[in-house]
Structure formats: structure tokens, C-alpha cells
Amino acid sequence: MKIATLNTFKILIITFSLFACSQNTSLKKGKVVSKNYYEEIAFEFEKNKIIIPVEIDGTTYRFLLDTGAPNIVSLEVLNAINPNVISNMPTNDANGKKQNLKVVELKSVKIGAVEFQGYSALVYDLNGSDIFKCFGIDGFIGSNMLKNSIIQIDAEQRLLKLTDKLKHLNVNKKQSDKIKLVGNQSSPYVWINVSGKDNGRERVLIDTGMGGLYDLSRAHYEAFKTKTIFNVIGQSDGASSVSLFGEVPVNNQIRVHLPKLVVNNLVLENCITHTTKDDNSKIGAELLNHGVMTIDYKHKRFYFEPKTANIDLDKPVLGFTSTLKDNRIVIGYVWDKKLQQQLSYGDAILAINGEPLKEKSLCDFIVKASVFEPLNSIVLNIKKANGDVFDINVTKKELAAILTDFNISLN
Helix, strand or coil, X not given: CEEEECCEEEECCCCCCCCCCCCCHHHHCCEECCCCCEEEEECEEECCEEEEEEEECCEEEEEEECCCCCCEEEHHHHHHHCCEEEEEEEEECCCCCEEEEEEEEEEEEEECCEEEEEEEEEEECHHHCHHHHXXXXXXXXXXXXXXXXXXXXXXXXXXXXXXXXXXXXXXXXHHEEEEEEECCCCEEEEEEEEECCCEEEEEEEECCCCCXXXXXXXXXXXXXXXXXXXXXXXXXXXXXXXXXXXXCCCEEEEEEXXXXXXXXXXXXXXXXXXXXXXXXXXXXXXXXXXXXXXEECCCCEEEEEECCCEEECCCCECCEEEEEECCEEEXXXXXXXXXXXXXXXXXXXXXXXXXXXXXXHHHHHHHCCCCCCCCCEEEEEEECCCCCEEEEEEECECHHHHHHHCCCCCC
């Protein structure tokens, strides 16, 4: 649905995010036993993934806090607790890959001292996924379990606050906006402002399971094309991620520069992102590095208290992305036209600056801080599909130089 008003172009495309579930109402079941509760839970924050302790049947597990997904338990948890199986649910991941997953009823789940009873969870072999195996998680806490609560996430303090009373939290109503809870899994959506030479608004999923700052749906981008908001700074065939259900098929996406992204009262300038296959645009957990986020599911409000009101994200960037394929680190998308003459999707990265990437170091690559982040210039040892092996020196490029390459002026 597209709505044009005055100088602001609005876009509203609503589907389920990480999962596009069938109209199975079992995800709506469950209740919070505790009343007038307030809990503070310390969490791990690895590669912008929020991992919290969760107690089931007296055993403490490591769960990912993912507001863009429903509850999920691993096969190991399934075998340990032997819950009732409710049904099988046709399920899509964020990239449209499909599987039928079991839906089970969790008799009792505790986050801190807060007890949740009768909530549903999907069952998935998380240890069969290269990414989730590296994080060592046992499941997801999703929005369907949080729909009657209020959560506040402070990444700097590594602290999650869970309550049913807003008075227990320090929030500023002037720094809040309405949210809409969508579908059976109660996915939270909020309006953000996007600006270039023209202005627009976009309803996006608040997805704490997504490690980045802002993912732009290709469908949303196409709807925005009649306005000058996003600056195109690259196009590539490739893949950028491994979805829950496996490798993402090769697709064509667009790299863009967004002059201004506004979330509540936080202004983020010079955001670089690229389009995705997902039907939804998202704001992800990287936002937590810039302030404290509160999602009030009960009253359908979204709060964000920024550390500073304006942040310029301008920094040198690489002309490619990396991803996983066949248990190896490979080239994902290649945005730089010169690099496209030498690199393409699926090229294996054997070494970085002379340091071999061995299978045992894959988890370090996935979980720890990016080895590319502190380096302006890197030497990659590359192996092509035909067996050719060579070194290539790749240097990060300043945003101003990228915009010049595309004859883009911000004035």
C-alpha cells in the first residue's frame, strides 16, 4: 500500500519478518503468571546478538532475544523437556525459504523470576546451522512471548529490564512513537523517517535478531523510486547472509546511501545499506549501540533514548561483503565496479593479510568483531570456482569518493 501526502512519501508493506507463518493461532496462546513484575537480566551481546538466560524445567539455557521472530526451541531442548506437540506449521524464513516446523507448548518458561506458561514455540535444529551453532544458543525468545510485557534493552550496561508496569522504567514520552503489533507472533512495527532530496516515511520491523542497523526491503525501495531519497552506489548479483533454513539463493540487490535516517528523535546521517529479499525493512540490534531501546508491547509504544541526538555514520567502506557458503567464508556481493572484474559471489577467502581462515576459525569470524573493521587496506587470498588462487589488495573507499564515482552531489 502506498500513500502520498504533501512532500512526504509513505510506504506500508506488512508481512511477517523472520517467519511468514500460516494463520495458525497457536502462537497467540500463553499467559504471564507473574503480576506487577520487574526483573533485571544481564545478557551477552555478541556481534549485536542479545543472548539471555532462560530457565525451562529447572535447567538454564541460552536463548537469543529476537523481536522479529516467534519462540523457537532447539531439538536438544525438545528432547530434554518432551513438550506436547500442537501442530505442524508451514514457515518461511526472511529470505522466503520454506519448511514445515513442529509447534510445541512450553508449560513453563522463566526469564529471571517472571514465569510464562503455555506459550508456543517452533522447533528447529539450531545446531544444524553454522551460524547458530557458533553462538551456542538453545532457542529464541520471540515477540509472541513478550506481547503482554515491556522490555528495555541497555546494550552499554548489558542489561535487559522486563516488566508489566511502565512506571518501573525511566522513559521519556517525548522520545516515543506508536507501534503496531502484526500477526499471530505480534511482530512490532514502527514508523521511521528517511530523507534525501525528498522526504519519506517507512514502517519497519523492530528486529533485535538482525545484527545490522537498517535493512532496506527491495520491495520498499522500488516503491520509493519515484522520489529522490536513496542514492544508488552499487548493484551486484550475490548473497549476503545465511538464512535460518540454509544458504540464500543468488539474487540481484542494490547498495544505497541514505542521507538521513530518523528513529524517534535520533538522527543518523550517511547510512549505507543494501536492499534485501525480505518483504520487510528492519531496524536491528546495531541501533542499541546508540542508545537505550524500550518496546512497550502492552501499550503499543516504542521508546528510544539516544546517547547523542545526531550521529554521522560516514566512514570508509569496503567494496564487497562476505558471507558463508559450504562452511567457508566467501565473497557475497561485490559493489565496486573495478572489483567486479576480479571478484564474484562464491569466491572463497582462504586468508586475510596472510592469516589462513581454517574451519576451526569460522566461529571466530562469525561471533567476534569483524577483522575488516579496523583495517583500511587488506590483502585477500582468493580461490575461484575453477581452482585459480591469487592475492588481491582491497582498500576501503571514502563515502565522498563513492558518491563522486556515481556523479552524486549532496548539495
